[in-house]
Each structure stands twice: as structure tokens, then as C-alpha cells.
Amino acid sequence: MHRLLTLLITLVWLANGLLCKVLLLVPRHVAIVARILGPAHAGVLTRLIGVGEIGMAVWVLSGIRARWCAGAQIVLILSMNTLEAVLAPDLLLWGRLNALFAVLFCGVIYFHSLRPARLAGR
Structure with a gap:
């Protein structure tokens, strides 16, 4: 399950960065x-955002430094989506509903890298 989530999260970033941007x-x-x-x-x-x-x-x-990576992802996703929801909601694919998908994706990242049970096993 961990490898599958790693691949899923990687593909989301790669698709948005390379293809979209x-x-x-x-x-x-x-x-x-x-x-x-x-x-x-x-x-x-x-x-440049796409390269990032x-x-x-x-x-x-x-x-590498998976917990730092997860934290950075969550901060970036929530920041980007907040800015977009406030300043450009009409340009978003699902409008303000994009925020729901952002929060769900952050939940996946949290489950994958930050949840306490996973950290206790390290």
C-alpha cells in the first residue's frame, strides 16, 4: 500500500507540473x-511552478526526509488552493469545490507519511 500511495502522489505532482504547467x-x-x-x-x-x-x-x-516532504506538500497544496479559491475561483476546474479535493489529497499525504501509527513503526 505504501508503494502504491508513493506512486500515486508522485504522479499527481508530475502530471500537474510537467503536463499542465x-x-x-x-x-x-x-x-x-x-x-x-x-x-x-x-x-x-x-x-517555473511546474518545475517546482x-x-x-x-x-x-x-x-528522503519523508516527513519534511509531506509537511511541505500539505503546506503548498493548502496555500496554493487557498490563493486560487480566493483570487481565481472562476478559473478552477471545479470552482471552490477544488478545496475539497485539495483537502482529500492532503489526507492521503498525511496517511502516507505522517500518521502516528506509521511514525511509531520507524
Whole structure:
């Protein structure tokens, strides 16, 4: 189960970073970045965010400092989704309902890396 969740979490970061942002296959992401950070450099900034997300995928897959990685993921996901829900809800795939999916994904990350029973076994 742990390997499956590692792969799932990695694929979420990789797909969002590489496909949606670096390759710009989902133009909505550039529009969201333009709304939040300004349109002048939205394309470049979107790609840089994507590179960061690919980096997160590599970190998850590496297993290095897994608790720090999980904490960073949860903070980033909740921060990004809060900004998007407040500043660009009309550009989100499921509108404000995106927050539910973000919280569920954070729950998966918590279960995978931070839950007390897992930590006691280390």
C-alpha cells in the first residue's frame, strides 16, 4: 500500500507540473498564475511552478526526509488552493469545490507519511 500511495502522489505532482504547467497543455493554469501574479510573466512563472512540482515528485519518490516532504506538500497544496479559491475561483476546474479535493489529497499525504501509527513503526 505504501508503494502504491508513493506512486500515486508522485504522479499527481508530475502530471500537474510537467503536463499542465511546463508543457502548458492546460492553458487554465497560465490564466490562474496571471490572475494571481500578474500577466507580464505568467507563462514563465507557470513553467517555473511546474518545475517546482516536478521537483516535488522527485522528492516524494526519493523517500528522503519523508516527513519534511509531506509537511511541505500539505503546506503548498493548502496555500496554493487557498490563493486560487480566493483570487481565481472562476478559473478552477471545479470552482471552490477544488478545496475539497485539495483537502482529500492532503489526507492521503498525511496517511502516507505522517500518521502516528506509521511514525511509531520507524
